[in-house]
Amino acid sequence: MQRYQWEGNAMIQLKICLLGSFAVGKTSLVARFSRGIFSDKYLATLGVKIDRKRIQVDGTAVTLILWDMAGEDEFAKVQMSYLTGAAGYLLVFDGTRKLTFDQALILEERARTTVGALPFVVLANKADLEDQWEVSAGDIKALTARKWLVQKTSAKTGEDVDGAFEKLVRGILSRRGSSAGTQAQDSAES
Numbered sequence: 001m002q003r004y005q006w007e008g009n010a011m012i013q014l015k016i017c018l019l020g021s022f023a024v025g026k027t028s029l030v031a032r033f034s035r036g037i038f039s040d041k042y043l044a045t046l047g048v049k050i051d052r053k054r055i056q057v058d059g060t061a062v063t064l065i066l067w068d069m070a071g072e073d074e075f076a077k078v079q080m081s082y083l084t085g086a087a088g089y090l091l092v093f094d095g096t097r098k099l100t101f102d103q104a105l106i107l108e109e110r111a112r113t114t115v116g117a118l119p120f121v122v123l124a125n126k127a128d129l130e131d132q133w134e135v136s137a138g139d140i141k142a143l144t145a146r147k148w149l150v151q152k153t154s155a156k157t158g159e160d161v162d163g164a165f166e167k168l169v170r171g172i173l174s175r176r177g178s179s180a181g182t183q184a185q186d187s188a189e190s
């Protein structure tokens, strides 16, 4: 079948950004997803760090260019200009800090006004610490009521991390329609 011709030579390249407050686990999610590792140490990301990961989603080879952006804190705002050219993004909050949930709502709005409506999936991260969560089931329901896709994840245990990235890619590809596999690359493979 045609789709297998792409193996080892992914034709579809998607820029995916990770957006969220500081220390919610963006870098840890990328490390888990792309390298299968986790560290308890916290090293704040400065600016942006770009990783690349090739995956198969429903038989389609896709190269993801992962833009792990610095989180927002009281000193630094998230640089929305990094979203330029993105196919979609993961909006991450830390279930143990309600403030990061509230900030996720603000970031989504800012993203939409900066680059328009992009496909995104909300990641409710640190699911392994659920007994310490400040974010309630009702809070999450309020997101799904908006028809937002929400996925609980744990970068620490790996729970649903691959599934969350795949959910976003599926959303992006389905939005592009059945011709997605034959479309031009989003950007040249370097």
Ligand SMILES: Nc1nc2c(ncn2[C@@H]2O[C@H](COP(=O)(O)OP(=O)(O)OP(=O)(O)O)[C@@H](O)[C@H]2O)c(=O)[nH]1
Pocket (backbone or CB within 6 Å): 020, 021, 022, 023, 024, 025, 026, 027, 028, 029, 039, 040, 041, 042, 043, 044, 045, 046, 069, 070, 071, 072, 125, 126, 127, 128, 129, 153, 154, 155, 156, 157
């Ligand atoms: N228990 C637990 N800890 C996590 C999880 N994900 C990340 N952490 C920890 O949370 C801290 C922050 O993780 P990072 O991945 O650096 O967070 P970040 O969102 O990239 O932070 P910035 O780069 O500052 O925006 C680190 O100490 C991680 O080990 C998780 O799913 N469970």
Ligand SMILES: [Mg+2]
Pocket (backbone or CB within 6 Å): 026, 027, 028, 043, 044, 045, 068, 069, 070, 071
């Ligand atoms: Mg980081």
